Amino acid sequence: MTTSEQIRVLCVRTGVSLSELARRINQTPQNFSAKLKRNTVTQEELKQIASALNATYEQYFVLPNGDKVE
Numbered sequence: 001m002t003t004s005e006q007i008r009v010l011c012v013r014t015g016v017s018l019s020e021l022a023r024r025i026n027q028t029p030q031n032f033s034a035k036l037k038r039n040t041v042t043q044e045e046l047k048q049i050a051s052a053l054n055a056t057y058e059q060y061f062v063l064p065n066g067d068k069v070e
Contacts, residue, residue, distance in 0.1 A: 004036040007049060014053045024052035 001009075011018055022032035025048040035041050041049075043059070050057035060070040 002039050003041055003046070004039045007036060007041065010049070010053060010055065014055075016053060021049065021052060025049060 007021075008018070011021055016024075018033065018036070019029040022029045025032070025045060027035075035045075046057050046059070049055075060068045062068055
C-alpha cells in the first residue's frame with residue numbers, strides 16, 4: 001500500500017475528508033490532492049497528518065540487534 005493509499009484509508013477511518021485534512025495541515029485541497037496523486041508527501045507532512053487526526057505516525061528501521069534507525 002502506498003503512502004497516499006494509507007492517507008486515504010486513514011481519512012475514511014477517522015471520518016475526515018481529504019479537503020478537511022488539507023486545511024488542517026495548512027495546505028490547499030488542490031495542492032494536497034496533487035501531492036497524493038504524485039505520492040510526494042514528505043515525512044514532516046506525515047507527522048502533521050498524524051497530529052491533525054490524533055494518530056501516531058512511526059517510521060523507522062530495526063536492525064538485527066534491535067537498534068532503531070529513525
